[in-house]
Amino acid sequence: MTVTLADVAARAQVSPATVSRVLNGNYPVAASTRERVLRAVDELDYVLNGPASALAAATSDLVGILVNDIADPFFGIMASAIQAEIGGPGGRAGGERLAVVCNTGGSPERELTYLTLLQRQRAAAVVLTGGAVEEAPHAAAVAGKLRKLADAGTRVVLCGRPPAPDTRAVALTFDNRGGARALTDHLIGLGHRRLGYIAGPGERTTTRHRLEGHRAALAAAGIEEDPRHTVHGRYDRRSGYEATLELLRRDPSLTAIVAANDSVALGACAALRESGLRIPEDVSVAGFDDLPFSIDAVPSLTTVRLPLSEAGARAGRVAMGREEPPPGGIASVRGELMVRGSSGVPRE
């Protein structure tokens, strides 16, 4: 039923070996022969059998991209950039690779299972994006998998994710701590003293790093930290909305709210507005990531811009072996403070 290499070979009057070589182009084949083969391929509408090829060659052209939440533009933008470099079809690289993005939904188990699935497929490379879960057993399990993948020849790259020790994985990490520090410094510089902080899920590295940066800024300014001023939630709008109401309940005198990311910040804005508070006159708001919609918020969001596309592209190139990994396999990518309309001098 389906056309095989042998069929093409028969039609072109050559051996299967020759057809394979023409298709892979890694062995000298006379021009006339090549042409004949190519014609046969065309006439028969032959499509290579990926699994068979992967089995025989012991490698596949699959590249996995793991993301925590594909519905979140943060990951969408990164995935898009990574994938553009991987090649996928149309990428600049000649070798067509199937860049596939896998949605872990932030679940450690899923992450592991996807890694296994990718290992099973003998993926050529794997890029893990976004923060990791810090729970020890899981971190160890992931590290183990990554090590095995690397052993099997799969290139592993972490993008926007902290380095994984002892894994030979290249890490392009975002300087969340530094970005958060700069952001809160900015707010403090404006005169704010009572700042609420809406953090992400407690077990994620991203959450911890941003929170640490925030606290470092407070400490540096001699502002004592009030435990009531920090609330944990998810990385979404809804969470920001609810957390803001909670913060306001705990301390109505807050003059600024720092959110874990832009989506959360948007939710915070909505909650403030509904509470009759003006932004930034009554309360300043700050986000993180600088996703495209942040500039359209009213007022536009003060935030920390993360070079998602650039980092993704670089990760993609490294994964393809088209760019040298950074020295030591680790690079820290800095964010840039974007001061916009949502932050201002506090009232009183």
Add this chain to the structure above:
Amino acid sequence: MTVTLADVAARAQVSPATVSRVLNGNYPVAASTRERVLRAVDELDYVLNGPASALAAATSDLVGILVNDIADPFFGIMASAIQAEIGGPGGRAGGERLAVVCNTGGSPERELTYLTLLQRQRAAAVVLTGGAVEEAPHAAAVAGKLRKLADAGTRVVLCGRPPAPDTRAVALTFDNRGGARALTDHLIGLGHRRLGYIAGPGERTTTRHRLEGHRAALAAAGIEEDPRHTVHGRYDRRSGYEATLELLRRDPSLTAIVAANDSVALGACAALRESGLRIPEDVSVAGFDDLPFSIDAVPSLTTVRLPLSEAGARAGRVAMGREEPPPGGIASVRGELMVRGSSGVPRE
């Protein structure tokens, strides 16, 4: 180096066939034997070789999801929903399938190449999302591929995409025309007579359908169409911004702007605001899709809600053969008009 089925078999003192059957669970194996095998698998840390298995079984557990732009939440949300149903790891289905999303970037060639790649991998199913390109040769090429995929046993589902005749592909189509009609009807009902329309790229089905709905509403209200009132652009914020300035230049007396989608609408809002026009007092704005951020716009966006998640989930189930396809293989999914703050009675 790597552990194979045979190694596991040796360790468990059974034949490779038995190990395979334990792993696939589609053949009776005595409990004691099964347990022994499972233990060996565990001890050896065995990982099935996907390609080999796919080759032997002539099917793989790959499911492809094609999207036009993975950085766009419209697709992210759908992909997420589809994938949750496909299973991926953690899905409700037992059989672990690797749901992979492929980013075509809206390019017809890439779409085709991805389809070939998926065909090459002998994918179990393929879900194509979003509008299609209408150019005849390309449409034919895609239809041909889909037919071949179907012939090879791959289930093909279209989600938010018009039916592909003669392809046996199941289509869950959004009623873009109806939604657009309702939206413009709403605006006309408020008293608007001079409406600008920012359309998407001309060659996409989505663009055409939404535009048709809009025009149908105008015609029904006896409003003559002014060619100056329609501008084409891309489906992004930037495009909305520029198109709005252009519309305003062409006819400063417009009282409403209907955008191809929410992102475009956001851009339109920004342009209006910068032009010193109030929304909706001076100009009403309407979007399409009802993406999460639409409600956070100020004022919140009047738009047409498309059940992205629901449709995606359904598409995923159909792709898995877990739900009956709609009668005739085609279902039209309706949108719901969401009237919010960005639309109001025109001035004067």
Add this chain to the structure above:
DNA sequence: CTCCTGGTAGAAAGCGCTTGCTGCAACGCT
């Protein structure tokens, strides 16, 4: 005119898994 070399093509041995078929106990029936 033979020998060697460089350039191509073919033969064939797998890659690791699935599965149809066969084999063989143990069992229950008449």
Add this chain to the structure above:
DNA sequence: AGCGTTGCAGCAAGCGCTTTCTACCAGGAG
């Protein structure tokens, strides 16, 4: 007791491709 069942396990033949090794053909050198 004899024989058909039933339940499980193994054998072995591929699945379609890659790749090593061998074979061959020219042509130039000796």
